[in-house]
Amino acid sequence: MRRRVVGFLVLAQVSFFACLSVAVVMTTAGFQHNHGLSFYGEHWSTAVPYGAGFMLCDYFLLLAANALPKDDRRCRRLALLLNLLTVSLLIVLLTPDTVDSFFNWSHSIASANLFVYELSFAAWLARRCYADGVVWSLIVLQLVAAVLAMLSNFHVVPYLSEGTLIFQLIFSVVLIREVAGFLRVVPAPGATQGPGVPPVGVGGG
Numbered sequence: 001m002r003r004r005v006v007g008f009l010v011l012a013q014v015s016f017f018a019c020l021s022v023a024v025v026m027t028t029a030g031f032q033h034n035h036g037l038s039f040y041g042e043h044w045s046t047a048v049p050y051g052a053g054f055m056l057c058d059y060f061l062l063l064a065a066n067a068l069p070k071d072d073r074r075c076r077r078l079a080l081l082l083n084l085l086t087v088s089l090l091i092v093l094l095t096p097d098t099v100d101s102f103f104n105w106s107h108s109i110a111s112a113n114l115f116v117y118e119l120s121f122a123a124w125l126a127r128r129c130y131a132d133g134v135v136w137s138l139i140v141l142q143l144v145a146a147v148l149a150m151l152s153n154f155h156v157v158p159y160l161s162e163g164t165l166i167f168q169l170i171f172s173v174v175l176i177r178e179v180a181g182f183l184r185v186v187p188a189p190g191a192t193q194g195p196g197v198p199p200v201g202v203g204g205g
Contacts, residue, residue, distance in 0.1 A: 002183040004067045009179060012060035013172040019053025034158040037165065038107065042098045054093040058086040064179075072186055074128060078179070081121055088114045108153075115146050115167065122174045129182035135174060142170040 020037070023046040024030065030039035030046075040050035065082035068075040092114055097107035119142060126135045149163030 001067065001069065002180070002186075005064050005183060006176060006180045008060045008064035008067060009176050012057045012064065013176065015056035015060060016053040017169075017172075019049045019056065022049040023053075031161045034152055034155065034160050036153075036160040038092075038097060038111070039161075041093060042096050051093060054089055058089055061086045061089075069186065074182075075186060078129070078182075081124070085117065085121065088117050115149070118167075118171045119143065119146060122171055122178075125174065125178035125182070129178050135178060138170050138174050142167055142174065145170060 020040070023040040026046050026049070027043075029035065030037055040046040061082050065079040065086075068079045068082075070076060088110070091110045092107070095103050095107040095110050097104040119139070122135075122139050122142060126139060145163050145167035147163075148157065148159055149167060151157050152160035152163055
């Protein structure tokens with residue numbers, strides 16, 4: 001079970017960044033003039049690999065959520081959070097900000113929501129599933145990347161794509177690492193936890 005869940009999470013992230021890399025190889029314009037990664041979803045030449053990255057990522061996230069044990073409360077909550085993540089990603093993809101002012105505002109709100117959601121998700125994983133000094137350091141770096149992206153969005157600095165990319169890369173590492181660590185101590189579906197078996201999770205709750 002653990003191998004399947006972690007494998008699906010790895011495939012989700014690898015698929016997204018591989019497809020994004022194809023779009024970037026086609027043109028580096030998304031990293032120029034403070035455009036942001038959404039640039040690749042707004043132009044026909046790069047929309048296909050960019051969109052495919054989102055869809056493949058969502059597909060494997062759903063598989064990971066479905067592969068989690070149903071008889072463990074924290075696993076059910078983790079599955080719900082993964083499902084909500086797929087919805088947040090899909091909304092970002094389906095609100096290109098170049099259509100009109102409504103879509104522009106919708107995309108800005110959806111993107112901000114995704115950042116807040118992923119940062120909160122990472123903190124939940126560290127607090128409720130598996131915590132150590134490494135993950136909290138990664139979350140601090142993730143927060144710094146979020147601030148960089150936010151300042152770029154307000155045109156204070158011109159690093160919107162860089163900040164977003166760093167943020168997403170760190171979130172990917174945190175997600176895979178935390179879920180893998182958490183599932184090491186989750187009893188197999190249907191198994192009972194006997195004396196001497198460590199409690200599920202490190203963060204309590």
